[in-house]
Amino acid sequence: MRICPRCGQPGKLINERKGKRTYIYIYHYDKSTKKTIKCYIGPLLKYKYVEQFHNLNLDNIRDTNYLTIAWKSLLKYVKQNSSKDDKREIVRELMEFRRKIDKLIDDVWKG
Numbered sequence: 366m367r368i369c370p371r372c373g374q375p376g377k378l379i380n381e382r383k384g385k386r387t388y389i390y391i392y393h394y395d396k397s398t399k400k401t402i403k404c405y406i407g408p409l410l411k412y413k414y415v416e417q418f419h420n421l422n423l424d425n426i427r428d429t430n431y432l433t434i435a436w437k438s439l440l441k442y443v444k445q446n447s448s449k450d451d452k453r454e455i456v457r458e459l460m461e462f463r464r465k466i467d468k469l470i471d472d473v474w475k476g
């Protein structure tokens with residue numbers, strides 16, 4: 366079961382092939398009406414790309430604030446790459462990242 370990014374309800378992730386393309390839906394079964402409701406999520410290729418690129422779960426696809434997505438990705442990366450033995454490498458990477466962010470802020474500010 367997945368949480369549907371469209372309606373927020375749990376459902377089953379289904380790939381539907383139409384012609385050459387495959388599309389992703391989440392199927393919700395309504396017990397009271399005994400009907401299945403489909404929520405369209407998106408084309409499979411795009412979905413896979415987005416999920417891999419952001420290294421996030423589909424549950425977060427509703428989150429279209431890319432700064433929030435980037436921040437979550439950064440936290441996940443730091444968590445995965447912080448060993449207790451040697452923090453120098455991740456600290457070096459974070460300092461480089463901070464330098465780039467500072468430059469970006471300057472560039473945006475100055476227009």
Ligand SMILES: [Zn+2]
Nearest residue numbers: 369371372404
């Ligand atoms: Zn839904």
